[in-house]
Amino acid sequence: MTVLLRHAAHLRTAAIHTRTSSVSLNGWPGIPDETDARMTRGTVPGTHKHVLLRKEVMPLFLNLLSRINKEVLPLNPGPLDSWEYRDARLGGGLSNHASGTAIDFRYDVLEADHQIHMTQAQRRQMERILDSYKTADGHRVFGWGGEWTPGRACDEMHVEIGQDWQVGRPIGVADVRQVTASMHLRADGTVGPGGPVSPPGPHPTTRVHLALLRPGLTNAEVKVMQRALLAHGFNPGPLDGAFGPRTRAAVAALQRSLGFTGYDADGVPGRKSMAALGLTAV
Ligand SMILES: [Zn+2]
Incomplete structure (x- = not known):
């Protein structure tokens, strides 16, 4: 009996472990329970709006x-969402909201229809603001859905801790701590004495090797491309790093959307199709 109970307890622990170890699209671990010690609540300075996010x-x-x-x-005047344990709306796995590393703001006006709703001036200001949060080696910390392909994936309400394909490399806890410290940010999000410092230059895009992006191959660069395809509205199937038929069909659809036809839209990546995903092919 004791053995059986212990076994049952072990199974329960294993099940919980399996869920918490699943990782959201930006590489941060999913947090299924909002009372988890890794989570915290905060109030946006200058507003009465609250968010529930990962502490760091x-x-x-x-x-x-x-x-x-x-x-x-x-x-x-509008909604502000943060942590929510769910899959990404475009598919591909666990949403970055599920790891407490993404927010959605003002979707009463920035509708979830993949269209652009901000003015040019608002979009330029968003870019300027996002450029002020950079790692020491010049990568943006945040990815913004407003930069994803209009009509297919554009999501102006959504900001997340960046994904490697968008900001140039994976952004981890150490990056977040470093940028927070270099900008002299207090826990409540206000700027302490000494900050902010001027940001580093423009962020380089992620480099991928075309020789590794070939149908039939399985590797980390295929996975980077798959994530970028998905965020631009071209579903490559599972984000598993395997360049199979679905991924090839997604690349072909991307190529056709860029005006390529025939052999130029055969689903084998080239420099121009990768550039459209924010990837520099070498
Ligand atoms: Zn979102």
């Missing part, structure tokens, strides 16, 4: 949101 990213998001509130779109 809270100061950066609070600072970002306070700037969006002041410089792009007031946050008090």
